[in-house]
Amino acid sequence: MLDAVMSRRRTMLVSATIRLGYAWMVRREESRAWREVMSMTGVVNSILGTGREALTPAELVDQLSRHPLRRIAPEVFDDDPLGRVTVLEWGEISDDVYSDGCSAIVSLLEKGDRGRGWMPTWTWLQHEIIEHEAFLGLKVGANDAEYVIRRRFPIEHPAGERETIAAQCSDAGILPPVRYVPIPPDRVHQGRYWWPCPACRWPMRVNGAAVRCSYRAHNAEYAIRSLKDGQPPKLRPRDDTVRRQPAAKIVHPDGHRQTVCVEFPVWRYIVVPGIEELKLHKKWDGKPPLTVHVWPHQDAYDVKFAIKELDWTLAIDLKDVASASALADEIAKKPLAAKTIVLPDHRGIAQRAELQDLLPDYTVLMVDDVNRIVKKKLAEARRAQ
Structure with missing residues (x-):
């Protein structure tokens, strides 16, 4: 209780x-x-x-x-x-x-x-209110297919040059689905360089000679290596567990090439969880007889797996927050359409166990659990063919 x-x-x-x-x-x-x-x-x-x-x-x-x-x-x-x-x-x-x-x-x-x-x-x-406001712009006038295109866009293009983002929107057949703003000053080195996180591609934070993604689970933390005059600085990973360092990008302060990024709430509430959601979709999409849909019915839930021959479906809602009790409170106030909650693996089995105790009417899994279940069901379906 x-x-x-x-x-x-x-x-x-x-x-x-x-x-x-x-x-x-x-x-x-x-x-x-x-x-x-x-x-x-x-x-x-x-x-x-x-x-x-x-x-x-x-x-x-x-x-x-x-x-x-x-x-x-x-x-x-x-x-x-x-x-x-x-x-x-x-x-x-x-x-x-x-x-x-x-x-x-x-x-x-x-x-x-x-x-x-x-x-x-x-x-x-509260973050669910901010999420709701951000999602409204993605949904207005969109059918289900158009919503997916709009939702994917900021996840795959969270930062860049304004004219490039406009061209990418044009190629996708959409207007910019969220607001892009100038890169914040705390994410710029010497007023000239910035680095995208290798995981989320949002600008990493700069403090002196240290550079790191603000989302700690992305494990992107580096030291700046100064080179000869005229050469862009390079990064050195904190240790051998850190992802390969990205190259420095030039900051353009204004004009058509102005360096811009999605606002913080869009990054934290759409881009960060969206990475995991798209990763699941990309891993299993195109492997018949399994069908995979991301954000079906304009985000009624996050991912739906189905195998018609087995009459099997799995609809999941991915949640990525620190506190199981805070998440349970939120879900108790606003129940989810999907009865399976999935946590990123970095949240750990302790959070899974706590959340399961707090929400006995839901099934709580880790991303790795989902992959095992889908793999097993896919093998079962192929054996039956």
Whole structure:
């Protein structure tokens, strides 16, 4: 049974610290940031309770920069993976937030929320609302086949030159299905170079001589190797487990060749999970008598496998978030059309077991489990032919 009270405390604390962290990051440019820092410090202290000495804004910022959330509030997080999030790094929002924290945002201040005039929506809107808004643009006026084309496009083209993306849209017979914006400055080296993540192809984050994808599971972390004057810098993988390093690309600040990328919410909620969904589709598509459909009925669920001769189908919904309890809460409020939930393998069997306990009416699998099941059913069908 879900502990709704504890889950709410946990997501409130995550939300308040992320809002505080964002406000701290932009405090020099945004006059309203200090008010937000004070307000969110109050929210955090109220969640921690009266039994503890209240933290000042400076103390809280220091703790958010040096410790994961479970160190600040062990009784709130217990063993939940959200407790591993460190909110601030290098004086900015950390990659932990981009990878996992943003999926646990809840609304904190329903009335009089001054942050909604200047903070990005992902810092105060629940991710399913942001997903819904992004998906609306993909669905408007589209039939099922057109929806798939629109949905695939930002996954396969998350960044590049504006004129190239426009040409690729033209080739696909669509208008740009999502908004493309100039590459953020924290993803540019020396105002001149950027690197796409080898896994998701979105611009990697740059800090001094370090470059890495903000989605930690993509395991893309490098050091910059400076070469002779006039030569583009190259990357050196952190260790031998890291993917092969991409080549540097030139940043074009404006004009038809302006370097652009999809906005952060589209990257995190459409591109990142879409990589796994398309990988499953590509792995099994074109292997009769198996048929595979991705995002059928305009995303009623993510992938559907079927073998007519066996009267067998498997419809799955892939979910990629850090906290099983937060995901279970979300699904309890809005049940899924597919009764099989699939987790990326990097989330681990512990999350699978926890989610299965929390959602006994669903079957919870890992991606590797799906591949084994489909392989077995395909072999069975071919033997029967």
